[in-house]
Amino acid sequence: MRVSILASGSTGNSSLIETAQHKILMDAGLSGKKMKLSLAEVGVDIADIDMVFLSHDHADHSKGLGVLMRRYPRLAAFANSGTWEYLAESHKIGQIPVGQINVIEPGQTQTFGDLEVTAFATSHDAADPQYYVFTSGGKRMVFLTDTGYVSQQVKGVIADADAYLMEFNYDDLMLRNGPYSWSLKQRILSDVGHLSNEDAGHALVDVVSSKTKHIFLAHRSQHNNTAKLAYAAAKKILLNADTALPSDVKIVLADASVPTNLVQI
Template sequence: MQIHVLASGSTGNATYIEMENTKLLVDAGISARRIKQSLDKLGAKVEDIDGILITHEHRDHVNGLTTLLKKYNLPAYARPDTWQSMYCRAALPDECCRLLPESLDIGKVKVEPFSISHDAADPVGFRLFAGDSKVSVATDLGFVTPTVKDALSLSDVLVFESNHDVDMLKNGSYPWPLKKRILSNRGHLANTDAGWTLARLNRKAHTHVFLAHLSQENNRPELAEETVADILTTQGCRLGEDVTLHLTYPEKISGICEHK
């Protein structure tokens, strides 16, 4: 099993997941050219992607979708309201645009979307199962509901939002309406929210966690990692044994996670 966060943040999001020789993308918010180049570096081919899973219609999650579908004829899956609200929907080939059901088998991977709280049409996270392995992705949400907590539990690998430091956001340059949106239950998770969610999550013996969608304006990678690590440690979690934290970046591929 391999997880590679190709890009994460407000400028674009895309995650490559390979399980049991099934190759998936979660979101395509960077250019198709950059996705291809990133996959080339990993020894993978964009034309071999078995499916693209779309969390929601915001541009930083779908910017590369038009070229990917037109050039490579890849199947993409999203909720009906997500397709309807997508700015580029009219340019996409109809045969590539698939409706996302409550459960879907792609190759040897079972895909189960779950609803999240975000200011989009019908946003979802994903949990993916193959054999005895589970990967979960939840990168844009303002509040962790019991449904989300249950969906994330017992993941081997978790790509999870740690968007902002609350003090940096409140004291930063963003206009107040934008700050209010980010802080709302339909906005984005703070570092402390991520830390306490992970601390209270029902986990396997060892979980890899990618801290994702970090704000370039209102966060720093080392601050996100330190905040989450401090909370986990105070709650008795052994870093590197119970949980291993990985950082993600807007302009480069995150550290490779190979979990067997």
């Protein structure tokens, strides 16, 4: 399994997961043009994408999905029923081709040839948010952003993975002293908001293992965080904690506009 984080931030989120049999997008929060260019940067033709898994309806995760589905009829798109119902009623992504809609609910695991996907519910102010564990060739990669907290149940689902993409959204002091309105700050700080650098780091401490070789720091706020603060928090918390992380674990900063290299998981 190979992975590239195509973009991750408040302006748009999408990642590529590649197995021997599939090329998959995790979220489609970029324009069709940007998605095509980002995939080309890592050597993938957008026409070869055969599946998209959507986490939730917010535009920075979903805005490119309708265009992709209409432009590429062979594409199979997956989300839970609550998300599909909201997108259909709100028309946020335009007309959705019914034949390309597929449902995977929280708690379900579905298998597609050499790929196994497990969905789990998260806590965010969207219609019905969920994220996924992707497993192929004995390797597991977890995607988890846009959640106000990480429950014990979620930790049980995501524990002992080979790689994690985890939300490091904000630095607490930057957010509290920053330009946002107090109501927006309260929303971000709430149980249906986002994870701070510290919350994300401590959640990882509870789930990483000696198998974990890659940790991608994702969904960093452009106003309430910096790459330096996110990286420093992750390194301090993870390396000072009593974990079995291998000494060669790679902590990778995902970028809002530049894809990471394709990484072998």
